[in-house]
Amino acid sequence: MVLKITYIVLFFLSFLEFSLFYEITSNKVNKNYLILFFTTMVSNFGYAMLIHAGSLEAALCGDLLSYIGSIFTILFMLEVVVDMCGKRFLMPYRIFLLLYAVTICIIIATTKNSNFFFKHPYIVQEHGITVLKADFGPGMFFYFAYLATINISAILIVIHSIFTKKKVSKKTLQFLLCTLIIGTLFYVIPLSLGININFMPFIYVSMEMFFLYVSAKIDAYDLPLNLMTVYKTRGGYGYIAFDKKKRLLGCDEFALQVFPDLDSISIDSLIPDSSKDIIEKLHYRDSDWNWNEKCNKDFKITTRKKTVIGTIHPILSHNILIGYLIELRDDTEQQKYIQGINTFNKDLSHLIGETTRQVTDMHDSIIKGMAIMVESRDNSTGGHILRTSDCIQIFAEELLKHRNIPQITSNFCKLLIKAAPMHDLGKIAIDDKILRKPGKFTMDEYETMKKHAEEGAVIVKKILDKTEDKEFERIAVNIAHYHHEKWDGSGYPDHLKGEEIPLEARIMALSDVFDAIVSERCYKEPSSFDEAFEIIRNDLGKHFDPVIGQAFIDCRPQLEEYYESVLQIE
Incomplete structure (x- = not known):
């Protein structure tokens, strides 16, 4: 009974960790981390379903979920490891592993009819939980080969990065290496000794905790994200985005203070003739003021209340222009200061x-x-x-x-x-x-x-x-x-x-x-x-x-x- 409750708790912990990860990384969700947390949750649900099964069909269904979840969990764990080590996952190798994983999933899903993965399955009750037993089929060899390939690759990549990479936290990599080795041992040893209790849900939950810690900490190393956060939070800065045809894509609060008319313009629309202030100040229709030629050059925008420095930045995708981002910097106080200096200098010069x-x-x-x-x-x-x-x-x-x-x-x-x-x-x-x-x-x-x-x-x-x-x-x-x-x-x-x-x-x-x-x-x-x-x-x-x-x-x-x-x- 205790084991049944434990596996249920482990599933809910996986669910909570998945939800928590999504919340703390809402600014920039890493898809590999997200899929890893999801597949771990699926795998733990399969383990919980298996030990609570009252029939062979329910046990096979739970076993199928646990296997499929585990297959994709370790695949995306490798993706995360490669990412953490600052390396590139070669596309041919990635496609090969993905096809390999899908093939094994198909083999497992059809094993009841083919007996290729395992055969003669039956269930027994041990220590108050349901245990599925069967004879291994030839497909099990491909599964073990898959596990060995990914685990050994992950461990070797981490070891190599510890000794060669200077731009990655060695402390984090050392902790990751320990997690990988312990997880591998907790899978291999019980399997070798014939122990029917599966420790993988414990390993998965522990691994998720580690990746939660890493994902929370890794933002400190993410320079683009830090720059984006700083730019969003500091005062006196604003942005207006246009597509390459100068249709409005969006703006922030500071931009609305400079150009209130932006609030009434629909997204994906051109600036209308009625918004003369925007058209004039942003040189929106000036034939002799080409935005492409003025990229990354400052120009002054003066309104009744503010003096703003504008800079047009190109938005590129694979080196192809897809739009423009106009950065606005409040220069009002600086201009007042300069004006005060000029007045003082003029008075001083006169004196x-x-x-x-x-x-x-x-x-x-x-x-x-x-x-x-x-x-x-x-x-x-x-x-x-x-x-x-x-x-x-x-x-x-x-x-x-x-x-x-x-x-x-x-x-x-x-x-x-x-x-x-x-x-x-x-x-x-x-x-x-x-x-x-x-x-x-x-x-x-x-x-x-x-x-x-x-x-x-x-x-x-x-x-x-x-x-x-x-x-x-x-x-x-x-x-x-x-x-x-x-x-x-x-x-x-x-x-x-x-x-x-x-x-x-x-x-x-x-x-x-x-x-x-x-x-x-x-x-x-x-x-x-x-x-x-x-x-x-x-x-x-x-x-x-x-x-x-x-x-x-x-x-x-x-x-x-x-x-x-x-x-x-x-």
């Missing part, structure tokens, strides 16, 4: 620009103040600094019109105008007796006065040494140093000739001389504009650069207008 402008203006004012202070010591050049600076500005506007001088750019002219007030800064080093002399200089005094060019270059260099604008420093130093050089080499201090003279110094020379001619000095009366421009014209190629000089003459109307207004005020 830095304003501060820099104030510092630059202060710097320029100090330099101009120094130049005016120096000029105040010179009785002969009242207002010369301011007038030459304005003259340079007028001249620079004219020079920008001459495309044949590539060095002259708007930035060059800006720096030139800024540096002009510093051209006579070297006079600060000249003795007041000479600088403030009311008449003409003697030869010695003139030689001393000429030193202001070199001294000016040294002073300007020291003043601007720490400036970041090295181009401005270069222009200012050259103006102070070389504005008295002449085109024919007769100037001072270095007797430079032609284009050896820096361009900025050649320009400054014209404004400096012109102002000296048309302005009143303590030793002379002002000359007329006609006389001044005649002197300039006659000195082209001698004192002045002929090309630059002609440009200066071309801006005569503007210069006359300026000087008439300034000299009248003075």
Whole structure:
């Protein structure tokens, strides 16, 4: 009676394990595991039916179920073992074993009439249970050969994997090997000793428990499944699936938040004309925006509430396109952060620009103040600094019109105008007796006065040494140093000739001389504009650069207008 109850319990345990396996693997059911659990349940039902049989027909029916269940149980056990060991089950070998199993099942099912599997069956009662006894037929040899082939194959595969496979848990394989060996022994030993109690239901239930444990644990090793789980559970991600004809296959909750109209579109339908937002944002009908060409490339989707990054992924089956999966990633917070950064940078740039402008203006004012202070010591050049600076500005506007001088750019002219007030800064080093002399200089005094060019270059260099604008420093130093050089080499201090003279110094020379001619000095009366421009014209190629000089003459109307207004005020 106890054995009868035990076999019933073992069947129900198989049923519970089958149900439990299906539940814990609902995300990704492995068909080999599922069939293994089902055939084990069928086999255990057959064993329970056999020991409860009250007739030969019932016993034969239970025996048939137990054999058929066992045949397919060990076949799919081999499938599971191969899968666990990370190996491939060769298709010819799989087909051979399947045909072999089906053949044996047919032999067993027809044994009552053929006596090929066993013959002269009869039942007896032993230990309170029904036992089916019979003489083995020739078909039993094929059954034992089948069992031996599969069990030995499974054991060898596991042993080989333990020693060669690095990507498989060795602990799990070792436990699996023990289960296979123990199961084989519990079948062979009772059969050899003639023990009528069948231990296979116990082995099957134990094996199912092991595979339940493995199937629950194996998900941790399943990278694609883990990735899928992560993508499904993390927030801010969504998906829309289309077939290759762009018919909707489905979407998730996040996709509905981005495109609420998706909720009203039927599965296997094209996006209707009324869903303009979807058509526009997903480039659904853009002839110049081919989904195949845009695969795996990001594009931005902006709605009233969200900013989303979309990526089109191809859905392939055996390398054949069957559809598209549009991945949606919430980028709203990132865009707000970037917008905040941009606003901050804009405000900071404005603040830095304003501060820099104030510092630059202060710097320029100090330099101009120094130049005016120096000029105040010179009785002969009242207002010369301011007038030459304005003259340079007028001249620079004219020079920008001459495309044949590539060095002259708007930035060059800006720096030139800024540096002009510093051209006579070297006079600060000249003795007041000479600088403030009311008449003409003697030869010695003139030689001393000429030193202001070199001294000016040294002073300007020291003043601007720490400036970041090295181009401005270069222009200012050259103006102070070389504005008295002449085109024919007769100037001072270095007797430079032609284009050896820096361009900025050649320009400054014209404004400096012109102002000296048309302005009143303590030793002379002002000359007329006609006389001044005649002197300039006659000195082209001698004192002045002929090309630059002609440009200066071309801006005569503007210069006359300026000087008439300034000299009248003075």
